[in-house]
Amino acid sequence: MPRFAKGVLGTALLGLGLHGLVLVGGDHRLNAGLASNVLSICLAMLATSAALLAARIPDRYARPFWLLAASGFGLLTAAQLLGTYYDVILHASVHAIWPSDILYFLFPFPMALVLFLRRRRSREINWAQCFDFLQVGILTVAVYLYYFYLPLRWQTSASQIERVQWRITVALDVFLIVACAFRLTLARSKVEWSLLSRMAAFLTLFSAGSIAFLYRQITLSMDAGTVWDLCYTVPVVIATIGACTWKLPVEPVGREERSRPRPELLGSLWMSVSLPLIVLGVASRLAHERPLLATVIVVVTLASSGARSLLTQRQEQQAAQAMVEAEKKFRILFRDNPQPTCLYDPETGKFLEVNRAATEKYGYTREEFLSLTIADVCLDLPPERLAAALMGSEIRGEVWRQRRKDGTVLEVILFARTIEFEGRAARLVVTQDITERRRSERLQSALYRIAEVSTTAHDLTSLYRSIHAIVAHLLDAKNFYIALCDPESNYLTFPYFVDEFDSAPAPRTPKKGLTEYVLRSGEPLLATGEKLTELAAAGEVERTGSPADDWLGVPLKRGDKTFGVLAVQHYAARTRFGVRERDVLTFVSQQVANAIERKRNEEALLRSESRYRSLVQSAVVGICRATRDWKFLEVNPALASMLGYNSPAEFLLLSAHTEVFFDQRAKAAVQTSFLRRGKFEGVEAQWRRKDGSVIAVRLSGRGLRDDREDAEIFEVIAEDVTERKALEEQLRQAQKMEAVGTLAGGVAHDFNNLLTVITGYSQILMEQHAQNAQSSRSIEQIFRAAERAAALTRQLLAFSRRQMLQPRLISLNTLVRNLEKMLQPLLGERIRIALRTAPDLGTVRADPGQVEHILMNLAVNARDAMPRGGTLMIKTENADLAEGFARKHPGALPGKYVLLSVTDTGTGMDTHALAHLFEPFFTTKEPGKGTGLGLSMVYGIVKQSGGYITVETELGRGTTFRIYFPRLDDLEESPETKSAPATRTAGTGTILLVEDEDAVRSLVEAILTADGYNILVADSADRAIELCRTYRDNIDILLTDVVMPGVSGPELAKNLLSLRPGLRVIYMSGYAGEYLHNEGVNADGVVLLQKPFTAAALEEKIRHVLHLPVAR
Template sequence: MANIDPPLPAGEPTFQILFHHPLPMWVYDLETLAFVDVNAAALARYGYSREEFLSMTIKAIRPVEDVPRLLANVAQLRPALQHSGQWRHRLKDGSVIDVDITSHTVTYNGRPAALVMTHDITQQRQTEAALQRLNRTYAVLSGINQAIVRLRQPQALFEAACRIAVEEGSFRLAWIGLVNEASQRIEMAAQAGEAGDYLEKINVDLDDKARRAGPVGSAFLSGKHVVVNDTAQDSRMAPWRKDALRLGYGAVAAFPLKVRGTSRGTFTLYAREAGFFDVREVALLDDLAEDISLALELAEQTEEHRRAEAQLRLQSAALAAAVNAIVITDRAGIIQWVNPAFTRLTGYELAEARGCNPRDLVKSGQQDPAVYANLWQTIMAGQPWQGEMVNRRKDGSLYSEEQTITPLLDEAGQITHFIAIKQDVTARKQLEAENQQLLTQIYQTQKMESIGRLAGGIAHDFNNLLVPIVGYTELGIAKLDPGSDLRRDLERIKNAGERAAQLTRQILAFSRQQMLEITTLDLNEVISNFQHLLTRLIGEDIILETHLTSGLPTIRADRVQLEQVLLNLVVNARDAMPDGGRLLVETAPVTLGKTYTAHHAGVKPGPHVMLAISDTGQGMDAATQQHIFEPFFTTKSQGRGTGLGLATVFGIVKQHGGHIWVYSEPGRGTTFKIYLPLTTAPLSTAKVEPAEGGSLAGTETILLVEDEPGVRQLVRDTLLEHGYRVLEAGQPEQALALALAHTGPIHLLLTDVIMPHMNGRDLYQKVTANRAGLKVLYMSGYTDDIIAHHHVLDQDVAFLQKPFTVYSLLQKVRAVLT
């Protein structure tokens, strides 16, 4: 060994003894920092040979980052034995150890040097670090457990756990993730620490093979902790390695959070140092994750209990508030509970109903026993039963209900209770009956209208046949002596034709297709003036009474048609009282409300005048009432009626915009009520009054336009025989040609209203374009509403209704020309 000059702590033999100490020792030059001597213990511990050691400087065994501190320490060395602190040394294999150094300045071979002795404290430091980590982990465990006791909401607990892990455990990042079942991703629920953008990018997709293999996905799927102690090297961190290293995450540990054995999420911790997580720390963190899991489970149970209680309260409130009656019975049918709706339906309170069988409370006796047998057979088989029943309330009144009875089963599948839900359908059943009645009324009205259209069409055609029959008969009678046998035969033909015309007028009245002479009328005055005729008509054994409300509002109506209504109804009442009785005629102003009109098809609400005719006769059953307004329907014996009386009344009332309803029961008489509106728009038919007396002959020229040959011939012959000059046309186009070709005057256009290609009004307008001052007389057998549609019933327009007589024709022509 080389010579070492004083000063020395002892003599050279002492130094040599120390130099052979079992702890590593060496001497290095203070100026060059080169090793100049080294003992065997240093060679053994650091792994270098003597030659390698002596070829290096003391900087070679220091980590690069520690060299500046080393140089500063060397510069401060003073002659004396001193403790220079704890350092890190790098061994030949690259590993780094912690050492405690004691050094002393010496003179070695005449040069200033330092004698260094090292004590390896690596294990001690590791133990201390482990203890510190354990202490921090215990602090985290304690803090989170306190949070578990204090916090009941999972979200608040998650946030506290992450914060405590970072603050007390010195973890760089802590986060809790929960699984999203829909997306199959672990999504962040809470976090604390240096996260940067890491959690935004982490995307733990359980359907992605690489990402589910990471520590978070693996811990969740396996239900066990996963530790990655070296993020730089572990392949499981491949998807996130770059960001993890950038943010200083050296080690990662993920712990599953499980509820009832099923993973719900993970608690993941990130440490700065690689190798951070040892066995003892992981075991403590496992316990911590279990504590958090238990807290989560308890929170879920608490929430489930809260929801269950809320659900029970809701169900209880719903049952109590339900509109339908609800009854719960035991297996034997004994009532356990009823809701308030049951009380409202039946009148029985819960206290009265509990312990009773429903049959003892509400059974009405209206059901066939087979219904109850089927009910019990069904529900005892575990099947629900549905049906309708008529039951009795506490006050004795009956009601209809729909009910569903459902068996309630226990876990063993045994019936324990029955629940019955009852709906009061009394009003609905009544409404259904009323709707059925209303549908019947609508059907009856439609049927009557269809029959009316058919009958009206037949009557119109029949009128065209009657016009020439009656007309030519009149012409023939005028040419014969009063005592002629032929004249008497023609008069009989004329009378038959007039009866046929009357029949067609009745049919037109029923079908609402007759012409009306609308005027403003006082219905009371019409009845009073007609009463003497009605009295003679009914005979002495029937008492006629009138109750006419004074100040009755006026109506717009045809007086003759109202008299026909009165006549037909009174005759009908008389025939229903063969042994005498009482006949009452009443009037009154009424307002029909929406309630009434809702139950009577076609009736509009508003003010009306009512005419009621009541008798004490035989009455009618419901089946008869369904047909009484049909034409040719009669209950009278053969030869006593045509069956058109009530049909005519029906048609007249409808044509006036009114409504008629019958009220009758067998043996209790009949009442007909007629409602006529006060505001029906008038159909003003301006009539040209015929001249009284004077000749019916004339010399004027008349343009006759009629598409029915028989009618046209009769009118032509009648006019010619009475001195008129006639231009005859069967079509409007022919009439226009005649008017243009005729060089003399034309005094009157006598035209049918409804013709092919052109109506009478349009024809008149075309003719008067060249013949100003031309007068017109329209004739038609069509209905007043169709005629009105063609604008020939306007004010100051002359009109002749078919069928007409020769006399009425000549009278009307003379009146228009005069």
């Protein structure tokens, strides 16, 4: 609704409400009559405006309708203005005839003229309508003269005049209502009905209101300003609403205005006869008073009526002649139309007439056609479309499917409309055959759809299913399959097979089937029953599966090579494949082949990409794509995890604002290597993780051109070598310690030989000069210095793991508690010792003296690190080392351990000190306060005991040593045994002494000879074997050095034991170590004399061995 129309409508409703308030308000200060008249005038003006606004719609019927309505409302407005003037200004008597009464009488006549309007199809003047308007005007003048002009001359009573006026109003209103109702029956369109119904409603309400109002005014002498004034304003407002809300109705598409001969004839008769008769009746009354005036009215009426009749007769003759000519032309056009044309009864659907083109196209004779209905030749026609065709709706260019007499289907474009044929309504139907065009369109559409599904199908199965559906739109493809031949395996597979009776064949080698025949020939095959019999007789094919009435197969080719077959078949005799179906299937086969080949390549590519992506995503090394300036484009989860990110997406989001390279030199090294060789391999760099820590990576990659980035990028493999570098560093450290230990062990061995000589001769000299105090003190100083030197060599041997241990089962809890009393005086009062021992601690196999040595050494170091005092925590617990711990700590083995932890709260160490902590002679103490062998000894003892040691330290926070000893569950601690000191007695027996060092050999020979033993001396293994063979008496003990040039001591012992099985063996060595272990020297039952030794120790070993039973 236009904005102005909304304003008019709102104002009218507001005015009506205000009018009601004025009339029922009862405010004595307000002149109700004047207010009512003013509001009535305004409402009438709004109705005029609304009618003029509706007249703006460009319709040849609606525009004059609303203009006439606006004229009527305009007369009503003028009448109310004039009436208000006479009532308010002149105060005229309400019982007198006012000039406004004439306007009230005239205002319905413009509205009555709308009853004579007809919808025009051209702009030519409708003279019949003009004569009808003239008759209405003559009638209006005659009635006015008779009922107003003449009675004023002879009526004297005011009440009689009012009664005449009331009767005139009643008669006029009844006449208008009846005429409007009659006109509604002649309405032929929605436009006429919508307009005339609005006018009828207004006239009915207004007539009823005016009759009631005038009756009350005559009988009760009622003045203006009462509620009865609403009898005029309410119909006016309703008319305003109707004008503002009216819209041009939309006629149904193709609906024609049907001719109504009888109502049209009645309307014409009413116009040409009824109105002149009414005028003659009024004129006869005027003839008594005004004969001349009556004569003029009669002459004009008869002349107008005659002219209208002549005009109507002439128009009818012209229409009849035009109809004859039109029917003649129609028959010529109908008969000779090249398009199939027919007429049928819209009520029954039965054909009334068909042309020659229709009989030729559909194959029926004319007589056969006239016995059919429209439904008999139409296929798949929904009931609603059939109902629309029978109801008379116009059909323009719809596509229908129709059946010919032979059963073939036609697709036609159908046009239909209702015409008059032989005096009755009929439907004219013209069809245009588009069967071939539609086939071509479907074929072209099929090609497009096949190309489309080749890109949109998710997989090959979806593609095959879509191809089946597309082919089914072109021909009968209920039974359809696709066969593909693999050239590598020479197997024929059926990836898609739909059949009413047979199931999909299993993959097979090509045989003599129809499918194989097309594969071999590379040509289409239309195998009817006869053709199949012919091929079978020629030995080309063999019948397999359910026999089909028709089989049609076309090759699928890639270039000149046939890789598959597309086939359809059916089992019903009513369906036959022909050349057209063969050509259609052949035509689409190339597109199908391209689609299948494309989808197979896509799936192969997707599988390859999936494998590649799976390889990248599941790789344990980092893989990425980055620009030349190391802006990461893609990363795999391993690389994101390597740098501490939860996902690749998080890394890509944050890496844009983070520099990954910790050292820009490595970044430059990558660029240099790439520019020199086009790739980079094994470039080591340091990357910064998300948490800020740094890791070592090894980078390898290549450069390539990326179309998406339009730049050269890197494809990089990044391997986190942080752990490897740490392990390598630990391995290097261990190898360095091993090398230093080997060197230290060798030096200690040589020193022990020298110290053995020094110690032994010192003891001999002390015994010889026991009476000389000064000489004895000097010799004793030599002996004490030799003992200190021996202690140093023992530490070196302990570090190099070449000392001989005496392990047994011990409990570290017992050892720690016993040692606590010795440690407290050593540490001093400012250091507190805290013990935490596990109650269920396992047992370990170790040398208790060496473990005590370890604790003493660590305690002394802790004391020196806490000059202001602190706490020394000693803790024992069970521990299980996992594979991961062992991988990260070379030398550690997974398994069950007892953990001994020693923690101080001292100054800690820096990274330099930590790196050289266990190296011999390395110390952080002041000169003269440490030898640098303490922790070396600790390291050697732990390693020799099969354990592992770690250190954690932080400057200013303290140090923790963790020592892991192998745990032996379910074994109890071995009891400690103490031997009583032996008394020196004279020796008896023969001893074979083998020693390559002259000084040591001479010393041992002198000591044992002095003790009374018979000594056989050899400086080499060969000499010892010779003596063993030549000496006739018994040899009780073989006393041999372990390490000698040529044959070692253990090898010599084996050889001699083969000669003298009862021989006892004592080994002498400056160290034991792995060499002695490999030779079995430290096995149970083997006696070892550790260098340097004293004469007493030598004598005790000899006496001990002589008392051992002889092994047999």
